Amino acid sequence: MVVFSEDHKAETCRRGRIEVICGSMFSGKTEELIRRLKRATFAKQQVEIFKPTVDTRYSEEEVVSHDNNSIPSTPVATSQEILQLITEIDVVGIDEAQFFDEGLIQVCNKLANNGIRVIIAGLDMDFKGLPFGPMPALCAIADEVTKVHAVCVKCGDLAYISHRTVPGEKQVLLGEKQEYEPLCRCCYQKALKDEKK
Numbered sequence: 001m002v003v004f005s006e007d008h009k010a011e012t013c014r015r016g017r018i019e020v021i022c023g024s025m026f027s028g029k030t031e032e033l034i035r036r037l038k039r040a041t042f043a044k045q046q047v048e049i050f051k052p053t054v055d056t057r058y059s060e061e062e063v064v065s066h067d068n069n070s071i072p073s074t075p076v077a078t079s080q081e082i083l084q085l086i087t088e089i090d091v092v093g094i095d096e097a098q099f100f101d102e103g104l105i106q107v108c109n110k111l112a113n114n115g116i117r118v119i120i121a122g123l124d125m126d127f128k129g130l131p132f133g134p135m136p137a138l139c140a141i142a143d144e145v146t147k148v149h150a151v152c153v154k155c156g157d158l159a160y161i162s163h164r165t166v167p168g169e170k171q172v173l174l175g176e177k178q179e180y181e182p183l184c185r186c187c188y189q190k191a192l193k194d195e196k197k
C-alpha cells in the first residue's frame with residue numbers, strides 16, 4: 001500500500017489537479033497535507049494555504065497537526081475568498097475542508113482548470129458516520145484521493161470514524177482528544193450500544 005505521494009512528475013508538472021486527503025480525526029491528514037506543501041516549497045513552487053476561520057483550535061494563522069507540525073495559513077470565512085486572495089500561485093492547500101460551504105467544489109475546479117495543484121484535507125465523515133460538508137463531492141471531482149487511518153484507541157486496529165465522547169447532536173463541535181476518539185467499525189458499534197444502555 002502506498003501511503004505517501006512521491007509521484008514527482010505529478011508534484012511538479014504544473015498541470016492543474018485536485019488531490020484529496022481524507023479520513024477520521026488523528027489519521028494524519030494535516031501531517032500529509034503539510035508534507036506535500038513543504039515538498040512543493042522545496043521545489044520552488046508558490047504555495048498558499050487556506051483554512052476556515054471556524055477552526056481556531058491550535059492557532060488562528062497556522063495549520064497545525066496533532067503532533068505540532070505547522071505551516072502558515074490564511075483563515076477565510078467562505079470558499080469564494082480563496083479565489084479573491086490567490087495571486088501567482090502553483091499550489092493551493094486547504095485544511096479542514098469539511099467546514100467549508102459547497103461553493104468549495106466549484107472553487108477547486110476553477111483553480112485546477114487554471115493549472116493550479118489543489119491539495120485538500122478534511123474529514124470524510126462526521127461523528128455519526130455521515131458524509132461531512134463538501135467532502136464527498138470533492139472526492140468525486142478529485143484526480144487522486146488518499147484515505148488515511150488513525151489507530152483505534154480501543155483495539156489497535158485501523159480506525160475509520162471519529163467517535164464523539166461528549167454529549168451534543170450538532171454536526172460541528174470543535175475538539176480534540178477530550179471530545180473525540182478514533183475507533184474501528186467494531187469498536188464504534190460497541191461504543192454506540194454501550195451509550196444506549
Ligand SMILES: Nc1ncnc2c1ncn2[C@@H]1O[C@H](COP(=O)(O)OP(=O)(O)O)[C@@H](O)[C@H]1O
Binds near residue numbers: 023027064149152153
Ligand atoms: N489513535 C491515534 N492514531 C494515530 N495517530 C494518533 C492517534 N492519536 C494521536 N495521534 C497523533 O496524531 C498525529 C496525526 O495528526 P494530524 O495530522 O493532525 O491528524 P488529522 O489531521 O487527521 O486529525 C499522528 O502523527 C499521531 O502523533
Ligand SMILES: Cc1cn([C@H]2C[C@H](O)[C@@H](COP(=O)(O)O)O2)c(=O)[nH]c1=O
Binds near residue numbers: 126162
Ligand atoms: C468528527 C467531527 C469532528 N468535528 C471537529 C473536531 C475537530 O475540531 C475537527 C477535525 O479536526 P482534525 O484535524 O480532523 O482532527 O472537526 C466536528 O465538528 N464534528 C464531527 O462530527
Ligand SMILES: [Zn+2]
Binds near residue numbers: 157184188
Ligand atoms: Zn477497535
